[in-house]
Amino acid sequence: MYIKHLVTVGKHFTxxxxxRTISQFTYLGSDANNKPCEVKTNAEKLGxxxxxxxxxxxxxxxLVGDRIKNPLDDEVWQLCLKLREIVDLICAPKIHTNQIAYLKxxxxxxxxxxxxxxxxxTLKPKHHYLVHYPELILQFGPLIxxxxxxxxxxHSxxxxxxxxxxxxxxxxxTLAERHQLLQAYLHAGNLFPPTLQMGQPIMDSIEKAIRTVLPQLDEAKLETLVNELVKVGVEGPDDLQFIQEDDIKHLLTPIQCRKIIHSLKGGEIMSVASSSTCPVSSISHISAWVNSFEVPWNxxxxxxxxxxxAGERPAPDDRRHLIKVTxxxxxxxxxxxTRREYKNEEGELIGCGYFSIINQLKTRVEYLNRGNTLSRLRKHKRTQRDDEDGDDDQPAVTSCARIDSYGCVRWQPEDYPDGETSASLEEKKLEMMDIFSREGLKGTDRGRVKDLMAITYxxxxEYINAKPSPSILDVGKEWPFLFSQKFLLSHFTTLTNVELYTRLNEDLDKKGKRLLDFFSSQITKWRKEVRAVLKEAIKKDREGSDGLAALLVMLAHFKxxxxxxxxxxxxxTTPADAETQLSLPITPRIIxxxxxxxxxxxxxxxxxGRVVIPPGAHMADFTTALAALFACYYVFNLEYQVEASTTLEFVQRFLVRINPDSNKCTAKEQMSKTTGRVVKRKTSYMNPHVISFIRDFTEFYLQTG
Known part of the structure; x- marks a missing residue:
């Protein structure tokens, strides 16, 4: 009732x-799980x-306080404020007796x-009950x-x-029985103790001991032998002395069996096992068979x-059979x-379907290993201490690249340009800051600024990659020209070797039209939310580009x-208005x-929360806006926001065609798209929704021509 009056009579807002304010507001804590619903037009009650x-x-x-024209004179607005204060006092976990008098x-x-x-x-009974709340608080304490x-x-x-x-x-x-079963389960704790498994260091010491006697033994046979020894009761290196030839003769040749038994009697294998502090790295053995492995086409x-x-796509049943055979x-x-052993040296490219095959191979391996715990045990991870104590001839384990260098080719140049030092580059930075202070963004047209930005890359x-990472405000103070569309995209090109605007300008509308055709040709297949957006996107009199319309459809498709x-x-709206009225989030947004x-x-x-690129001629088309948005993630080392990570990865792989074998969103939690609650987020090698959509889209166009 109050909202309707403020909208229709007071004309304070629509x-x-x-x-829009409700949906764009940043909710924290428990409010994130209880976001207000949309207020329907002329509704008598809230949903x-x-x-x-x-x-x-x-x-x-x-939400709307800044839109009220005369807040002190507007009686309906004062009613809203009084009601809010009453609810705060009634629902307070603690309340003073003085506040009770004020509440009355x-x-x-x-x-x-x-x-x-x-x-x-007319007043309702609950208004009468409201009058008695102060007395009830005095008798029973806080009513909450x-x-x-x-x-x-x-009851739910x-x-x-x-x-x-x-x-x-x-x-x-039935309900009573189910409730009692639930309570029994909650109070039972762990019904079964965890399965006792042999520690990995002990397994590795046994494996190393056998390797010293039989260095040429195949990796698979070695693993099978260790598993068999565990089955017959070996719990550590000391138990190897009790092994008989009959225990292992079905796995090894007679000569190999005799070598092991002889070494056990002489005590050689025991001394090696007892002195073992680090397992032998199996990288060399893995690489040996990987490099020579061939798919059994026969x-x-x-x-x-x-x-x-014939260059055609095989039938699904044939593809599954290929996975099994491989x-x-x-x-x-x-x-x-492991996944590392599935890949060839060229890595993974979405268009070639490597990722899909790798997933199928790994799924098949896990299915076959479902009943064998020992075959799923991982090797002991080498540490720096292991490398210092180990032999020099053991291969070193390559460390992972920093996740921030995702898809970049010039993440951090090791050397400055010829003839330049840190001090000289600092002077050039100060020169650009001086130009910006006098000319602002108009200085981007000067050739001198272009040369300075290229030299100081x-x-x-070095500044952006520093730890801790600088804020966007600090970057803007130190490198103000980075926040111009011209030099932002230029920096992105140097960083990734991709002409972003050129690539989007070539593909956005063209591929956007194909995406709209793909969705509209199967319109009954999609959810109602997708159909609603698609209906607006395919109108003949629709404004906006096909690329923008397709992007909105993709957002709806990815929920x-x-x-x-x-x-x-x-x-x-000016940049200052946007910063004060829109509740700008931390993550990048196009306004x-x-x-x-x-x-x-x-x-x-x-x-x-700050407008970094204001409106102007340089933002005349959506392609430029999308290019600026996408470039900022790479230039400023920003992760994709969880709530749009799937769509952004789709843009990255489908439109920009940057295809690293990892994910640029590493958040551990996200908001559930069904319940609205904060839940743990599944981290994946690559986003499976993006991969499956691109696969379906490609198959559709292969079939339809």
């Missing part, structure tokens, strides 16, 4: 502005449950003001400890059981070979090959909100200036 409406009431002054006066004033402001709206919401939460378990059981005969007995089906020879051949060398990377990449503001995203004619770019 329903669209309110809903959502009690916790959501409570959240809306608490944050209402923050506040309730009386609220009811009188409501009656005077809305005489046609007595409220029924806790019981509603408990029984409602879920009733819905899922689909059995309404003697429902009370065992695959004839139909698959014909399809490969894994069987690989397991002759290693029972549990190594210095720029990501438009607000995760775009914010909407009035066309007259669309217009009524809708598709009809917007101007853009701004924000990072860390």
């Amino acid at each position: 329903y669209g502005q309110l809903n 959502g449950h009690a916790a959501q409406n409570w959240c809306l009431l608490r944050l209402f002054p923050i 006066i506040l309730i009386e004033e609220y009811i009188q003001l409501r009656t005077a402001t809305f005489p046609e709206k 400890r007595l409220w029924t919401l806790r019981f509603e939460s408990k 378990y029984f409602k879920q059981c009733a819905r899922k059981l689909h059995n309404f005969k003697n429902l009370c007995s 065992k695959v089906r004839l139909t698959l070979r014909r399809a490969v020879d 894994v069987d051949a690989m397991r002759e060398h290693s029972l549990n090959p 190594a210095k720029q990377r 990501e909100q438009e607000e995760s990449l775009f914010l909407i503001a009035d066309e007259t 669309m200036l217009g009524e809708t995203i598709l009809t917007a004619k101007k853009w701004m770019l924000s990072i860390e």
